[in-house]
Amino acid sequence: MINYAVSLFRGTVTKALHRGGGSEESTRRIRRGRRQRSARLLVLLKELWVETSEFEDSSSPLPRASIVAVTLLTSLERLTLTSFELSRADVERIATALPHLKALHLSCCSSPHGDWMTYVAQWMNQLQVLTIENVEVPIPESELIALSACYYLRKLQLCAPKISAGVFESLRTLEMLEVLIVYSAVAVDDLAIAAVVRSFPRLEHFCGGYVVVTDAGLAHLASLRCLTHLDLGNAFHVSDAGLAHLTPLCELRYLNLHRCSQLTDQALACFSPSLLNLNHLHLSECTGVTDAGLACLTTMKQLQYLDLANCRLVTDEGIRAVSMLVTLQTLVIRGCRNVTDAGMLHLASLRCLKHLDLGECECITDIGANCISTLAQLTFLSLVRCSLITDDALAQLGAQLHQLEALYLAECTSITDIGLSHLFGLKYLRVLLLRKCMRTSPAGRKRLERQLPKLAVWFNGPPAIRQPSRHMCIVS
Template identity: 25%
Template sequence: MATIELPYEVLVYIFKYLPPSDRKAASETCQAWYQAANDYCFLKNKTIVFYKTDLNEETSPIQVIENSVIPYFNFLFSELEISNKLNSFWDKIGENIKGLTIRKCDIHEKVIDNILHQCTSLETLNIQGCKELFMSGCLLEKTNTWIADSFKNLKSLNLSDNKYITDALFYRFVKNAPVLENLCLSLCPLQFHGGFIKRFYPNTNNIFENPSECVFTFYFVLQFIKSRADQIKSLVFSNTLIDGAALKSLSEIQNLKLECLQLNMCDQLTNAGIISLTIHQQTLRELDIGLCTRVTDQSLMYISENLIHLEYLNIQRCRAVTDLGVAELNKLKKLKRLNISQCELITREGIEKGICKEENITLQELDVNSLNLVQTGVIMISETLTNLRFIDLSFCFNAVTDTSIQVIFKNQLLLHTLKISYCDKVSDAGLTGMGKVETEGDEEGPVMSNYNEGSMPNRIHLGSRAEEEIIRDARRKRDVMRMCEKLTMDSYTGYSLARIKSLKELNISGCNRITDVSLTYAFTLKELQSLNLSRCQQITVDGIKHLVKNCPSIEYLNLNDCYNLKDDAVFEIVKGLTRLQYLELRGCNQLTDKTLEAVQDHCKILKVLDIQGCHNISAELGCSIGTLPTLHTVLMSKPGPYITDGVKNRSPAPPLIPSLLRKLRLH
């Protein structure tokens, strides 16, 4: 039968519906699919990442990109050396680069000057954590006219975590960026005290003529923002000493209409500053004031009253916020993402009066981890917020049970991320929906987590409370297994995890009642990419076999402290999960060198491997696995000292290949 080749435009249209990992897999099918998967509409959002690799080697991966017929537009260089030996690379493709990130790299001023000289189409520039680059103060000192040509289209600038940045260095970047909209200065040593103004700018008529080469002042940044007030849309001052007075002066800038402001971990921030912000910057759509300890209900009331266009709000660990403030959130009709996690004074009552006052189909992401919720609170959230894509219920110990998780499986069919880590009341009964057998006359409803625990009331148990719990768990596992074997999916009375077909990320770490039963009967999730099963200590190779078969798209797998896993389980994982990139096996102390041999034989695209605490794996083999071409990080325990005849042998560890040492992090 003859095959039909789809037109290029049709392939591109179809690929738009695929997630990036599926599109990448499809691109390896044939030349036509490869070209369609690398159409400009996909390439403009794709980033080439170089992380912890030697770009100066003869077989450097940089040469593959340099000689590629496909143009790439975004690059990220992280934790590596960038030298002038790469000049030919920038000469060839520099004019195509639109997004460039240089993070914690070893790079010289002259090298970055040459790079920026060649990148004439930049729209996004991130230089983060490169402290040596700013230390001399000579960066961009002799740029003449070419810098204006390179920065003419620059819209986003990130200079975060550079401790030696000064007003002069900052101004060299921004003065030549006429269309700059987004500015990030988080973790920068901004000085807010008025004394710095008197000391370094006694004459404030035109501070841009002689910016300070000694300090980085908020006053100078403020004057720049005033000069570009009609263009600036997004600002990030997270992890700085910005206070209420500084925020008030920023908010009151004439013609400034911010859409996004991030002030995460700003301990000096006060209600007065936030109140001024809500009065003067009512165009805000995103506001992050998480971990700002001085924020109270008063701030939340003004936010809810004035910022009517807000779509994202983060008040994580604002511990002074109570139900009184959260109840006001019902006024934010456009809110799509909300983080109220770790606010100890927020309870079910506040959430009910706020975001759950009525059915809410606007909210799509909700983070309530570590709140003092009860089971009915989670049920209320699930029944009211029916359009959620993301929900984090981690550490809600009393709220997430087999009953409440069943309501989530019933109502939240659009979820792509579910996190319930350390909610140890959840068992196989909840994940499989097999806690109750369907009988005539029974109303359809969720399972109960304490089923079958009251059996054999006349027997006296002489063991400890822990032993009694182990017996109950074993009995529960046996009964759920029998139900699963007996019934088909169509005859469930409860709701299985398998109902959430679109789930891409699942975190059930620390849920130690989860066993192979759940992996066998509930984990049929074709779209699942990230799975955290750490500290689910009852899992064995029997469950892993079904998991690998029914969840083939997993890229990140965390099995830390699953001490019942042996080499045969890892063999099933590396053989079956062809897309696996991150594998964490820390504390799985039954694993041996056979595990690494299996990884070496089958993992073709693995990037990170964690084998800390696996004491039966030899250090030599752990080092040699670094030869895998894609593997950039191996986390392992320190080798030695070795024991010989009961005496510590302090002779040096076996010699390691220097190029491999860059891939290892010894803990």
């Protein structure tokens, strides 16, 4: 098994030595295939990612042997397992063999039946990060309680069928917990929120997944004065009065209010003077937000990310207010169909903008595209379903947006091969979406690809995702 492990990890060990300052002589010996020397050097590995996506059956001999090989790396501190069919014995083997592990990530794994969390808590007592996401069998509440012995946990991400207030109360021994991300089939309610606040007073990052929190629940969150990241997406029952409770959270940097359908301009007017450190704000599908609410955001001088997707009441006047946020780097106004070329004229002042999504803004024409062509720092631009955009717009964009890396033109039905020829000078362009641009021809797309050999043109859909050639590699 040692010989097998050396063969499997040889390239990884070489990379680890190179990054960690290992001698050139050691690296040359590994490359020449001196397996005995390689076996001794395996202990230098600190971080490893293991995935089995190239195999149809993750229980086949190679992935199963990979689990055994991982246990030889006794100094491993960070381990990621992706797409594994884990058994209870696998978890026990990893837990007992890697007592120094500080971070364990399980992604798209079929979690074993039985009380396997007990092994994690009993043997991995140095664990600081535990993330379990997209598992086939969510973890029952009875097993989650075992994590109360992981006293050093700083980040916990869980997927469970139900997480009640009692579970959070049982985990209050995790006094160092700073990040809590919960995905539960049964919504996290006000009682659970209250238990989170009582149990984890040092919490800095909270995401409740599917939540049915009300204004009363937000009143509890107001006591978490260290909170910097708050995700309240899909909190349908929260009103303006509840969001007013967030005003004491002056350290907040990230706030997600996606699809908080009861939110109105009054909420923005209430918390915007207090949350001056906010740099990410998601208001997508907050259908009660209007231009007046956006005018209140002008006090947020550090805002870098603003998502207004499908805020249908926003017009050019609201975009004028947004243009005063000169630190913005990402702006999403997809589906704001009342925004016209006049709004694009206002956006021309956002010189730091790198990511701009104008998808489904159907009133934007070549005139508006000409206005945003002055945004020289843009690396991403989406004009999906902007059917009034023509080849003339591409001439302006191709001549001035030299940093552009991704351009989405799906369903821009007036684009032709002539327009594509205007993009020849965009040497950094890597992704071009032309779905349903039926006036472009295969010959025109081929000419563009010859001019830009690193470009991926999507016409019928995205290209196939290339799987890694190795099953184990260092996470950079």
